[in-house]
Each structure stands twice: as C-alpha cells, then as structure tokens.
Amino acid sequence: MGQLIEPRTLKGFLDILPKQEFARRAILKKVEEVCQSFGFVPIDTPVMEYSEVLLGKGGGETDKQVFRFEDHGNRDVSLRFDLTVPFARFMAAHRSELYLPFKRYHFAKVFRGEKPQKGRYREFMQCDFDIVGSDSLLSDLEILQTMAVCFSSFGIDKLRFLISHRGIFSAFLEKEGIAESGVAILRTVDKLAKIGADKVKELLNEEIAADKVEKVLSFITKEDSNDATIQNLIDLCGEKNEHILRLETIIKELEKLMPQIDFVLDPSITRGLDYYTGIVYETYLQDLPSIGSVCSGGRYDNLTALYTKEPLPGVGSSIGLDRLVAALEELDLLPAAQNGASVIIFNIDDNLQSYYLDLANSLRKAGIQCEIFHANKKMNQQFKFAETKGHTFALICGEEEQKSASYTVKDLRKRENHSFTDLDSLIQFFHGQDL
Amino acid sequence: MGQLIEPRTLKGFLDILPKQEFARRAILKKVEEVCQSFGFVPIDTPVMEYSEVLLGKGGGETDKQVFRFEDHGNRDVSLRFDLTVPFARFMAAHRSELYLPFKRYHFAKVFRGEKPQKGRYREFMQCDFDIVGSDSLLSDLEILQTMAVCFSSFGIDKLRFLISHRGIFSAFLEKEGIAESGVAILRTVDKLAKIGADKVKELLNEEIAADKVEKVLSFITKEDSNDATIQNLIDLCGEKNEHILRLETIIKELEKLMPQIDFVLDPSITRGLDYYTGIVYETYLQDLPSIGSVCSGGRYDNLTALYTKEPLPGVGSSIGLDRLVAALEELDLLPAAQNGASVIIFNIDDNLQSYYLDLANSLRKAGIQCEIFHANKKMNQQFKFAETKGHTFALICGEEEQKSASYTVKDLRKRENHSFTDLDSLIQFFHGQDL
Numbered sequence: 043m044g045q046l047i048e049p050r051t052l053k054g055f056l057d058i059l060p061k062q063e064f065a066r067r068a069i070l071k072k073v074e075e076v077c078q079s080f081g082f083v084p085i086d087t088p089v090m091e092y093s094e095v096l097l098g099k100g101g102g103e104t105d106k107q108v109f110r111f112e113d114h115g116n117r118d119v120s121l122r123f124d125l126t127v128p129f130a131r132f133m134a135a136h137r138s139e140l141y142l143p144f145k146r147y148h149f150a151k152v153f154r155g156e157k158p159q160k161g162r163y164r165e166f167m168q169c170d171f172d173i174v175g176s177d178s179l180l181s182d183l184e185i186l187q188t189m190a191v192c193f194s195s196f197g198i199d200k201l202r203f204l205i206s207h208r209g210i211f212s213a214f215l216e217k218e219g220i221a222e223s224g225v226a227i228l229r230t231v232d233k234l235a236k237i238g239a240d241k242v243k244e245l246l247n248e249e250i251a252a253d254k255v256e257k258v259l260s261f262i263t264k265e266d267s268n269d270a271t272i273q274n275l276i277d278l279c280g281e282k283n284e285h286i287l288r289l290e291t292i293i294k295e296l297e298k299l300m301p302q303i304d305f306v307l308d309p310s311i312t313r314g315l316d317y318y319t320g321i322v323y324e325t326y327l328q329d330l331p332s333i334g335s336v337c338s339g340g341r342y343d344n345l346t347a348l349y350t351k352e353p354l355p356g357v358g359s360s361i362g363l364d365r366l367v368a369a370l371e372e373l374d375l376l377p378a379a380q381n382g383a384s385v386i387i388f389n390i391d392d393n394l395q396s397y398y399l400d401l402a403n404s405l406r407k408a409g410i411q412c413e414i415f416h417a418n419k420k421m422n423q424q425f426k427f428a429e430t431k432g433h434t435f436a437l438i439c440g441e442e443e444q445k446s447a448s449y450t451v452k453d454l455r456k457r458e459n460h461s462f463t464d465l466d467s468l469i470q471f472f473h474g475q476d477l
Numbered sequence: 478m479g480q481l482i483e484p485r486t487l488k489g490f491l492d493i494l495p496k497q498e499f500a501r502r503a504i505l506k507k508v509e510e511v512c513q514s515f516g517f518v519p520i521d522t523p524v525m526e527y528s529e530v531l532l533g534k535g536g537g538e539t540d541k542q543v544f545r546f547e548d549h550g551n552r553d554v555s556l557r558f559d560l561t562v563p564f565a566r567f568m569a570a571h572r573s574e575l576y577l578p579f580k581r582y583h584f585a586k587v588f589r590g591e592k593p594q595k596g597r598y599r600e601f602m603q604c605d606f607d608i609v610g611s612d613s614l615l616s617d618l619e620i621l622q623t624m625a626v627c628f629s630s631f632g633i634d635k636l637r638f639l640i641s642h643r644g645i646f647s648a649f650l651e652k653e654g655i656a657e658s659g660v661a662i663l664r665t666v667d668k669l670a671k672i673g674a675d676k677v678k679e680l681l682n683e684e685i686a687a688d689k690v691e692k693v694l695s696f697i698t699k700e701d702s703n704d705a706t707i708q709n710l711i712d713l714c715g716e717k718n719e720h721i722l723r724l725e726t727i728i729k730e731l732e733k734l735m736p737q738i739d740f741v742l743d744p745s746i747t748r749g750l751d752y753y754t755g756i757v758y759e760t761y762l763q764d765l766p767s768i769g770s771v772c773s774g775g776r777y778d779n780l781t782a783l784y785t786k787e788p789l790p791g792v793g794s795s796i797g798l799d800r801l802v803a804a805l806e807e808l809d810l811l812p813a814a815q816n817g818a819s820v821i822i823f824n825i826d827d828n829l830q831s832y833y834l835d836l837a838n839s840l841r842k843a844g845i846q847c848e849i850f851h852a853n854k855k856m857n858q859q860f861k862f863a864e865t866k867g868h869t870f871a872l873i874c875g876e877e878e879q880k881s882a883s884y885t886v887k888d889l890r891k892r893e894n895h896s897f898t899d900l901d902s903l904i905q906f907f908h909g910q911d912l
Contacts (some may be wrong), residue, residue: 046783046785047529047530047533047783047784048530048784049530049566049567049569049570049781049784049785050527050530050570051522051523051527051530051566052523052525052526052548052552052554053527053529053550055525056523057520057521057523057567057570057571058521059520059574059575060518060519060581060811061484063518063519063520063521064518064519067519068519077494078818078846079841079845079846080818080841080846080848081818081821081846081847081848081866083495083498083499083815084495084499084502085492085493085494085498085830086492086493086498086500086501087486087492087493088486088487088490088491088600089524089556089586089588089600090484090487090490090544090556090588090600091487092485092486092487095482095483095484095485096480098482102543106549108783109525109548109549111544111546111547111548112546113487113544113546113589113590114541114544115488116509117487118627119487121524121525131484131486131691132484132492134484135484135485135486135492136492136494139494140494141862141865141866143851146495151524153524153525155548155549165523165524165525166899173851176851176852178851178852179830180824180830180833180834180849180852181851182828182852184834184848184849185836187834187838191841222653231720250849294757295830295831295834298831299831299834299835299838306511331524346484348481348482349481349482349483349484350481350484351481380513380518383513383514383515383516386516389615394731395614395615395618395730396733396734398615399615399618399619399622399730399734400734403622403734406514406515406626410514411513411514411515412514412516413514413515413516413580413619414615414619416578416608416611416613416615416616417611417613417615427576430576431516431576443662448856468487
C-alpha cells in the first residue's frame with residue numbers, strides 16, 4: 043500500500059465527533075423551530091460560486107480571507123465567506139419566483155482564511171435569518187425578537203443587546219464634513235471593544251483632523267442612560283433626525299415587548315460592513331460577556347445592488363454556531379448528550395440472530411431506538427461496549443427466553459433487572475422510561 | 478455602483494428554493510430518525526482537505542472529477558468527492574477516542590466535476606451510514622435493513638435489492654488467472670446496465686482473451702432464480718467457497734426479515750470502486766426502476782489502509798438526496814409542502830403594532846407558528862400575500878377587537894369566519910386545526 047498518510051485536517055478545519063454533533067444538531071433544530079415559528083422559510087445556495095458574484099466585478103486585490111481558485115474549466119471561483127452575499131445573489135436570481143417580504147433562514151458552512159484562534163475557525167457554520175422587501179419598523183423589531191426567542195429556547199434570558207443606527211452615524215459624518223473617510227472611521231470605531239479607546243484615537247488621528255477625532259470619540263461614547271445617549275446624538279447631529287427618532291422608537295418598543303432584556307444604545311457599534319444603513323446590533327450574554335457577541339446584524343437599504351437596479355431593503359441577523367456552542371457549554375446549557383440508541387440487545391446465541399433482528403424491528407416500530415450487539419462475544423465485552431456508548435437498557439435473551447416469549451432487561455444505570463412475559467409489557471415498560 | 482453582475486451560479490451548482498428545501502429537510506429528518514433508531518450517531522468532517530489525504534500519496538494524474546486547488550498557504554487542497562474517504566481519515570485520526578463497532582451517519586455535500594446532466598450535479602448531498610469495526614453478518618443485514626426502513630418511512634415498500642459479493646468475483650478472477658486485470662474488468666462490468674452486454678463484451682475483449690471474456694459474461698449472468706444463480710457461481714468458482722456461502726445466508730436471512738422486498742442476486746453488480754471486498758448492493762424502486770439505484774454500498778475489509786496499519790472492516794450505504802427527492806416527487810410521495818407560518822396576523826392599524834407583536838408572541842408560546850404582515854397596507858395586498866405564501870388562517874384585529882379582547886379569524890381555505898371572545902378559545906381553536 044505504500045507509505046502511510048497522516049490523517050490530518052487543514053488548520054482551522056475541524057472534525058466533529060458524535061457527542062458534539064448531537065449537540066450541534068439539537069441547537070440547530072431549536073433555532074430552526076424558532077425561525078419557522080416566525081414564518082421564516084429555508085433556502086440553500088452553493089458552497090462555491092463565481093468569484094465575480096461573491097467579490098464584485100474585477101475583485102481588486104483578493105481579500106486574503108477568501109478561498110479563491112481556478113477550477114478545471116478555468117473559471118475564477120471562490121468558497122462563500124458569508125451567507126449574505128449568496129442571499130443577495132439568490133434574491134436577484136429568483137425575484138420573480140418569490141413573494142415579498144421574503145423571510146428566509148439559511149444555516150450553512152462558510153469559509154474564511156483567517157488566522158485560526160480559540161473559537162475561530164476557517165470553516166464554520168452560520169445561522170442567518172433575514173426579512174427582505176420591507177423597510178418597516180415591525181421587521182426590525184421582529185428580527186430582534188427572533189434572536190431573543192432563540193436564546194430563550196436554550197434557557198438564556200439574560201441578554202444585553204447593544205444597538206446603534208448607521209443612519210445616525212452617516213448624518214453625523216456628513217455634518218462634520220468627514221463622510222469621505224466614513225468607511226475607515228467605521229472600521230476603526232468597530233474595533234473599540236477589541237483595541238481600546240487610546241488605540242482608536244491613534245488610528246483616527248491618521249485619518250482625520252484632531253478636532254474631528256474628538257467629535258467622533260464623543261459620538262461613540264455611551265452615556266449612563268439610553269436617554270442621555272440619545273440627547274448626545276441629537277446634540278452632535280444638530281437635530282433629532284428621522285434615524286434618531288426611529289432608533290428611539292425601536293428601543294422603546296423592544297423594552298415593552300421584552301422587559302427581561304437589557305437594551306443598550308451604544309453608538310460605538312457600527313458592524314464594520316459597508317452595506318448596513320439602519321439599525322445595527324450585537325448580542326451579549328450577561329452571564330458570559332467575555333465570549334463576545336453571539337448574534338449580530340442590522341438593516342441595509344439595498345441587498346442586491348451588485349446584481350439588479352431594483353433596490354431591496356431588509357434586515358437580518360447571524361448566529362455563529364461555534365461560539366454559541368462554546369457559550370452553552372460554558373454555561374452548562376448544552377442540550378443533553380445523546381448516544382444513539384438507548385436499548386441494546388445482547389448477542390448471546392449464534393442461532394438467535396434472526397430472532398434478535400425481529401425483536402429489534404418490533405421495538406423500533408414501537409418508537410424505541412435500539413441496536414443489537416454486532417456479534418456473539420463475551421458478556422463482559424458486551425457490557426463494556428454498552429457502558430462506553432451509553433446505552434440505558436440491555437435486553438438479555440437466550441434460547442429459553444425466545445421459546446417462552448419472555449424478556450429480561452437490565453437497567454444499566456440502576457443495575458436492576460426486570461422480567462417481562464410478553465412483548466407488549468416490555469414495550470410498555472420502555473415507553474414509561476425517560477429514553 | 479458600476480456595471481451590474483449577472484446573478485448566476487456555476488454549472489451543476491444549484492440554489493434550493495423554500496418549497497424544495499422544506500421537502501429536503503423533511504426527508505433528511507426521516508433518514509436521520511431511522512439511522513438513530515438503529516443506533517447510528519452523527520459526525521461531521523471538513524468540506525476541504527489536503528489532496529494527499531483525499532487522493533493518496535502523490536495523487537498521480539488528478540482525477541478530473543476532483544475540485545483540486547492550491548490555497549494561499551500553498552497547500553494542495555481538494556473538496557471532498559464522497560463521504561467515505563473523509564470517514565476513513567476520521568476513523569484513523571480519532572480511533573483512540575471512539576469505541577468499536579462504530580456506527581456513524583453523515584449527511585453532507587460532496588463535489589464532483591462531472592458533466593452535469595438531469596439529476597446529476599457537481600455539488601450534491603449524500604446521506605451515508607456505515608458500521609465499522611465488525612465483519613459480522615449481522616452488520617451486513619442491519620445495513621440493508623436500515624436502507625429498507627428508510628424507504629418505508631417515505632411510504633416505499635416495493636423495493637428491489639440487487640446484491641452480489643466481491644469476494645466471489647475475486648475468487649473467480651483468481652481461478653481464471655485474470656486477477657491482474659481485475660480493476661478494469663470490474664469497472665467495465667459495472668457499466669452493464671448503462672451500456673449493454675454487447676458494449677461490455679467489446680470492452681472486455683480489449684482487456685482479456687476471448688475465452689475469458691465468455692467466462693466473465695457467463696459469471697455476470699443473472700439466472701431465473703437466486704438458487705440457479707448461486708449454482709452458476711459455484712460451477713464457475715469450482716466450489717461453494719466461503720463468500721458464496723455467506724451471500725446465500727445473507728439473502729435467506731433478508732428474505733425472512735423483510736418478505737415484502739425483492740432480493741435479487743445479480744453478479745453483474747460490482748460497484749466499480751476498489752475498496753469493496755464483501756457484499757455489494759444497489760436499490761431500485763419497483764414502481765420507478767428507470768430512475769436508477771437510489772441507495773447503494775457494500776462491505777470493505779479495510780477502510781483505513783491509507784492512514785494506518787491496523788485494518789478496520791466495515792459495511793456501509795449511501796443515499797443520494799437529489800435522486801431520492803426526484804423519485805419521491807415522481808411517485809407523489811414528497812413530504813407535504815410547508816410554507817413557514819400557518820397563521821398571519823393582518824396589520825390594519827399603525828397604533829396596534831405592539832399589540833400585534835404581543836399577540837404573535839402569545840400564539841408562538843402556545844406552539845402556533847405565526848407572523849405579522851410587515852406593514853399596514855391595503856387589505857387586498859395582505860390577502861394576496863397570505864394566499865401566495867400559503868397561510869391557512871388570517872387574524873383580523875383592529876382597535877375594537879383589541880379593546881374587547883376578541884378575535885376574528887378567517888379560514889383562508891374554506892373562506893369562513895370565526896369569532897372568539899378570549900385568547901384561550903382562539904388558541905384552542907388553532908390547536909384543533911391541522912396546522
């Protein structure tokens with residue numbers, strides 16, 4: 043066979059073992075149920091697309107974060123780095139087949155060539171949900187509510203939402219005459235939590251005049267109350283513009299709708315990305331703020347600008363599954379570990395293979411997950427297997443039990459035996475257990 | 478914004494619209510439930526791996542079917558083209574963390590640069606399940622039973638399994654002294670159903686002597702009964718070897734276990750791939766044989782040979798989701814279409830937004846999926862939206878209803894109105910409906 047190959051994965055690309063994968067699937071199922079309860083519908087898009095479609099015409103210098111290649115047909119292709127750009131392309135391509143507003147969820151893997159670090163991978167699963175085709179305030183509220191209900195479904199109600207509005211930021215930049223440096227300012231301010239105020243100031247000084255830096259630093263300051271922060275924004279913008287009014291209304295409505303949650307107006311939240319134009323938000327767990335934002339997003343006034351002239355406004359959010367799993371694990375809220383089947387049928391007689399298969403079949407038809415030990419091996423080996431895999435009950439049936447249609451069950455947790463004289467009683471017993 | 482970009486996807490890479498994605502998810506859920514009921518556990522592996530890991534040392538001339546690239550770290554990487562090779566790598570890497578036999582399922586996308594044609598895509602979803610670490614006959618039976626129960630869960634019981642055994646084929650080639658042409662013969666024979674007997678003969682003549690071609694053609698002939706085919710194999714192998722005995726036993730046990738299914742011993746089934754060493758099988762729908770095999774697989778005596786010296790035998794199957802969806806659609810067995818929420822709350826008063834949000838919240842807490850129309854638009858527009866999206870009930874509540882805590886519901890299918898004087902009665906009504 044030649045030399046052996048090391049069974050390694052690429053840096054930042056992970057295998058998921060059964061225990062974790064069971065948890066991930068349980069979490070995704072909950073997020074999906076919540077999304078569906080709000081009327082979101084699922085879509086899927088390809089993992090790989092034309093680079094032009096994902097990166098824009100020309101593409102400029104390729105972002106190092108993008109896995110970009112040439113395929114055998116000499117096509118310039120890339121792996122998707124988020125689910126928003128593919129969704130924009132999807133909406134432009136299928137607009138005539140869809141109704142508006144369109145509420146979609148999309149849970150899928152994305153790829154970024156970032157330096158891997160704790161909790162950051164090059165391949166990771168995102169859960170996105172967006173409402174497009176509406177610029178209504180109700181949609182803003184609904185997205186934030188969907189986020190809160192998702193976390194509540196995991197047992198987390200102590201949330202802190204940091205909310206801001208990109209329209210206010212733009213109006214402020216305009217007023218100060220520094221709009222042309224807007225993108226650079228946004229990206230710098232976005233790093234505040236990571237690099238601190240001093241470093242932000244230093245970076246801003248490279249971009250704009252010193253007096254403007256002071257203004258920006260004042261703008262992104264969070265006051266002691268939302269009302270005080272609002273007042274500061276009004277002062278800096280010179281008026282209570284429509285964006286300030288909308289943000290104020292949103293926060294008031296959210297506080298009424300979800301009094302258990304802490305809504306904080308934080309003007310330093312900008313979400314770096316160019317396309318946001320309305321509210322932007324990040325979500326922190328009050329019991330675990332250090333893990334960072336577990337869900338974020340915002341409103342954009344035109345999702346599909348790259349592909350079509352007809353504007354399509356919307357609002358959306360994204361949950362990173364890996365960080366969420368890490369958070370739930372830390373808070374001891376991970377869905378209970380599963381192990382496959384709860385019942386194992388021990389294999390103690392080579393002549394009874396058909397009988398075991400039939401018995402397993404009957405149990406499965408009654409909704410009981412079960413498996414047969416694969417071969418007639420020593421009992422201690424079978425017990426050891428059941429313990430490792432985590433079976434709850436072992437069915438121990440030999441020729442005598444088969445002949446008399448009786449069943450002996452061992453409760454592997456309590457180390458108790460139970461006997462049954464017919465299949466129905468056995469099934470009833472299992473139905474009464476927490477399997 | 479510059480020139481618009483055409484929102485196209487790569488050839489063979491598809492968008493999945495909500496109706497299809499709902500169906501796909503419902504199907505995957507059923508397959509998952511069946512797999513879990515047999516004690517299979519889920520894993521996941523990366524979409525992209527070192528080419529060496531997926532293709533073997535050196536890799537030779539790259540298979541055109543593989544999407545192979547160089548990443549920015551100058552690593553030679555490929556997208557996975559099946560789930561078996563990554564599973565082998567996974568088992569070699571995690572052997573010490575896992576128990577044996579290990580039963581895993583893995584539902585994920587794979588990528589092949591094949592010429593796209595009807596029902597064949599370059600990106601497609603496979604559902605694999607394998608039992609590794611056991612060479613027992615029981616595992617062979619269990620894999621085939623899992624397949625049958627999956628199809629039964631979709632309402633398909635009229636199946637035809639074509640079964641053969643690679644060990645018998647190898648013994649025959651050995652006896653005839655043509656084992657060194659084995660791989661070429663296998664691949665040619667594998668095409669029988671596609672290209673016909675004459676073409677197979679022609680291709681075989683390029684590989685081996687004319688008298689050997691006749692022997693091979695005799696070998697792959699399916700007789701009128703399984704017993705007659707067995708006898709033919711015994712004659713051609715010169716003895717009833719262990720493989721023939723095992724295949725005979727398997728078919729007898731399967732017939733006892735699942736009398737509703739047609740098990741046909743067909744020695745022309747070889748499953749092209751090198752690694753199979755035991756039984757191999759394909760699955761056809763008796764009501765739709767033309768769609769081809771909907772599930773196939775086989776037994777291998779060493780999954781992990783590329784990566785470790787310790788042999789790991791196993792048996793597994795793979796369902797291609799796209800073909801399965803196409804089959805279920807054709808047979809009118811696709812899971813009922815869903816549409817997101819069943820209940821829509823019409824938006825008829827700008828002052829009632831908070832009330833609508835609260836009401837929706839209460840309904841969701843009672844397990845009723847519902848959404849609010851995004852804005853206070855004309856009634857006919859709201860009705861049109863509900864009809865397009867497929868809502869079943871519309872809740873029409875204005876200021877009067879809010880004040881009196883009463884509710885008016887329109888059944889959009891039956892075009893009937895219902896009135897309720899409190900929230901509990903409304904919820905009870907919805908619970909009584911088939912939502």
